[in-house]
Amino acid sequence: MTATVSVALVTYRRPEQLRTALQSVRNLDHPAPGYDWTTTIVVDNDPDQSAKAVCAEFADLPGFSYRVQDRPGIAAARNLVLDVCGTDFVGFFDDDEEVSPSWLRALTQRQAATGAAAVVGPVEYRYEQPPPAWVTATATWASESPAPDADAGWLTTNNALLQATIAQRLTDGRAAAFDDEFGFDGEDYQLGLRLQRDGFRIAFAPDAAATEWVPPHRTTRQAIIRRLLRDGNIMSRADLSLRRGPAKLLVRARHIVVGAARVGGGLFRGLFRLPRGGLAGAASGARTSLIGAGQMLGAVNVVVSSHRRRA
Known part of the structure; x- marks a missing residue:
């Protein structure tokens, strides 16, 4: 039986970066055999719909859908993705990132091999301008990678494939999968803890690469x-x-x-x-x-x- 997959981005007032992110989606390879990329979702967390014009340029992507979440917060926006996706899996990355052409294939291949509820990939951080030496010395923007073939010890939805059906029912009495208590930070990490607590695997796909560009104002x-x-x-x-x-x-x-x-x-x-x-x-x-x-x-x-x- 073929599993369906959505590719999803949450955005807030970064139309030019979103355009770059969506261009990388346009260049994606097909997912692994047994998976069908049927839906592409952008959730705009800006009530002024600053992403709408850019999204119109990518209406040709598979099952493209532009949604607006007026309620502030990354958790609320990601929960809207889960509400509307209608697919078995969702591939998440951020609007200030680009994914490699093999990104979706690598994530789905790893999921097929492990049966994991979530699969995360590495994020390479690149500076828009060379930062002071002390910034790189703190390793604040260093990528995390477990040992080869080891599971990840975390869930970060800036590069992840999530089994939507599991996330949707893992509410623990909360209103939704991503907890509003962590509305702007940590909603994915907290969901990952709940997955692991309940015995679900979070696998790591080393070839599912994403790149995030770090602007100067984030290196002060x-x-x-x-x-x-x-x-x-x-x-x-x-x-x-x-x-x-x-x-x-x-x-x-x-x-x-x-x-x-x-x-x-x-x-x-x-x-x-x-x-x-x-x-x-x-x-x-x-x-x-x-x-x-x-x-x-x-x-x-x-x-x-x-x-x-x-x-």
Whole structure:
């Protein structure tokens, strides 16, 4: 039996980048045998419909559909994709990315080989302008890849194939698959934790490559600090969102302790090993400390987001 697949993007006021992303969709190879790409969906999270004109240029893509989600947030927009897709699987990537021609084929091949509920691929980050050396030293924009043939330990929908039927029923009493509590950051990571908790696999497809272009305003000191704080913040908040009763108190305490250890260890590495480790040692220490600080903030219900929407 053939499985149907949608390709989906969520966008917000980035029409030129969206055009580049959709052009890469136009260049996609067919998915693996046994999968049929039937639908292409763009959800515009801008009530002013800033993506509408660009989307009209790509109406020839398979089953193209342009939708508007007035409710702010990535979670709400991704949930709309799941509501309207009508397919067995959805391939997600972001509107500031490009995917390789083999992207969809590689994701579906890996899903066929593993039966995983989700498959993620690598994202290569490229800078629009060369950043300061300390930015690259923090590895803030470094790609994550598990060992060959290993499962991924995370779900990130900036490059993922998700089994829609599983996600749609994995609500746990929530209104939808992607939790609105994580409306702008971490909704995918939290869904991944729920998938793994319930015994579903998240596989990794090394050949399903995507490229994200990082603009200069995301390499400033303030932006890097917020992103690293956010990473730790999502870690603890997502974990706590799955807990109930006394277990939640214990997990909260664990994140505070582990976060504090990261802060202390990072400061030690960054300050006391600076003469020997140089910039790399200092940047690595700062990264660890900031992630730990974000983890502690999340443990006491303080939300840190890297998304600041323009009015």
